[in-house]
Amino acid sequence: MTAVDLPAVPRVLIAEADPWSRDLLTQVLLNVRCDARLDLCADGQEAMDLLSAKPYDLVIADWELPGIDGLALLRAVRQRKRNPLQPFILLSVRSDSASVREALPLAPTAYLTKPLNMEGLTQRLQGLLLDAGQEVSCEVPSLTPGTTLYSFLEHRRELADGAPLLTDVQLAVKRSLHPEGLDLRLLEEEIRTDPQVTAVLIAAANSAAQHHGDGVQTLSQALQRLGTGQSMNLILGLTLKRSARLSDPALADYAERYWGLSLHTAEYGRTLARLLDLDQERCYCAGLLHRLGDLALLRCLQEWKQAGGELDDQEEVGDALERFGAAYGSALRTRWRMPLELRELIASVYQLGGGVYSREALVMNLAGQLARLPASEGVEEVARGKTARLLKVGLPELSRLRKG
Structure with a gap:
């Protein structure tokens, strides 16, 4: 035909x-x-x-x-x-x-x-x-009359595509190519700071078609399981999706802040894990992904605007983030079937659950405290806190971490 x-x-x-x-x-x-x-x-x-x-x-x-x-x-x-x-x-x-x-x-x-x-x-x-030379363009679907921002966000929670891309993944793939093919080590270095790419590759590596043996919980493990071709396809496929990058300046500013917080948490987690001889990459990954829901919500807010919705002021954006950010993150991690151990580490960034805490969970909780600490404040109160005391990490170590 x-x-x-x-x-x-x-x-x-x-x-x-x-x-x-x-x-x-x-x-x-x-x-x-x-x-x-x-x-x-x-x-x-x-x-x-x-x-x-x-x-x-x-x-x-x-x-x-x-x-x-x-x-x-x-x-x-x-x-x-x-x-x-x-x-x-x-x-x-x-x-x-x-x-x-x-x-x-x-x-x-x-x-x-x-x-x-x-x-x-x-x-x-x-x-x-397509006929030769033919192109087809489609308009973004407009909002159903009577749709409110919160009803839109509630509907999108179970359907959201995840966070926007925060690195130039096409350039990352290009930089990782050499005459023999794709270098996974170089690719990992290029994409390791992007929460969306990391989350998708881990989820894909744990899917039924790929799964064998232990669950994948880090980017490096995901790349090794998926291999060069599938990894590259999934990464480049992310660029084809609607709102893959945030074009709205105000929403992009919010994303930069949450991304920065994720990176700080990830780095603190990795450094503390190294100090205590724990799994550094797993802690880094948990820190990187802990704001995935907030970033996904910002992407949906851009879709709301593209469909004709209005965002009156920053207060409305902040209220939406406070109201839906955590729920978006939980929905994504569940729908993407993130390993339970990784989800528990991510949750520990916010608060420790009841019962016995793993040392890695304590590390991530302490990393979250350090990342959220305003630059003008010292680490004395953190050092006196329960998490630091359980880990036996004192004021001298925390002060060096902060300066580093």
């Missing part, structure tokens, strides 16, 4: 078990056709049911789908003898010649191996969904 045969607004089915790969495919496709009508599913039986119920202009399916796999799905589509053939992109981790020979008789429109080449996928989608 050529692009000329397609309707003005194409309907596309994406069948992919891994939620992060599914989200990446969605973003790449919407970047080509922002008006596309998408149906998403995570298993082959649901995909088969959808194909029986609706006509699709394109199917994108993973071979490794649970239940009915993607190859069986393609076989069922071809048995319907549609003329011209149903466009069908088959994805797979299998790159061996035997697998390719098994798929080719079923005439997939494309057979793409994972990790995907995003540029190649984009070109395929453009050829299928």
Whole structure:
């Protein structure tokens, strides 16, 4: 089928078990056709049911789908003898010649191996969904009449895409490339200060499709588990999302403040962990992510403005942050299935729960106290506090930490 045969607004089915790969495919496709009508599913039986119920202009399916796999799905589509053939992109981790020979008789429109080449996928989608030289632009959906700021934020809490990007990730990937490919060590150095990138890679590394062994709790562990191709795709895919960066100056100023607080907490956590011979990178990660909810809320406030909503003054922004920031963070960490141990460390930045405290939880609580301390105040009160006493970290050590 050529692009000329397609309707003005194409309907596309994406069948992919891994939620992060599914989200990446969605973003790449919407970047080509922002008006596309998408149906998403995570298993082959649901995909088969959808194909029986609706006509699709394109199917994108993973071979490794649970239940009915993607190859069986393609076989069922071809048995319907549609003329011209149903466009069908088959994805797979299998790159061996035997697998390719098994798929080719079923005439997939494309057979793409994972990790995907995003540029190649984009070109395929453009050829299928656009006429030569055609571009499709979409307006930001306007607010439903009567929608208030707080009802908008309440609705977005369970759907938010997370924090805005605070580093230039495209430049970070470019700097990490060398003739042999992507250097994960260099990439980690480039992106390690960005809360959104860190959170997404950890969540993706812990997803069902990637998970094996112990849960991933640091950026370094996530990069190693995902590998170069998938890591790069996920990072670059974040740039395709709406409001990936904050363009509103007032909201960007708020984000800089929360980002600075996150970085200070992360550095204090790592330094204290090193001092006490604990897991430095885990403590750094917990500190970096502890303001993820506030940053995600700022991103949603920008979406509110882009949809035609108004923010009258800074007091309204501050009130929204106080009212929803913590809830946004909790919702994201739960929806992204962050490891419980990491979530507990993040929570300890704010307050210690009841019962027995781990030394790392005490470290993060102390790191949060130091990061929040105004520059004009000394550390004497912190040194007299319960957390410092339990850790046996005295005034001399805290004073050196503050100066460092």
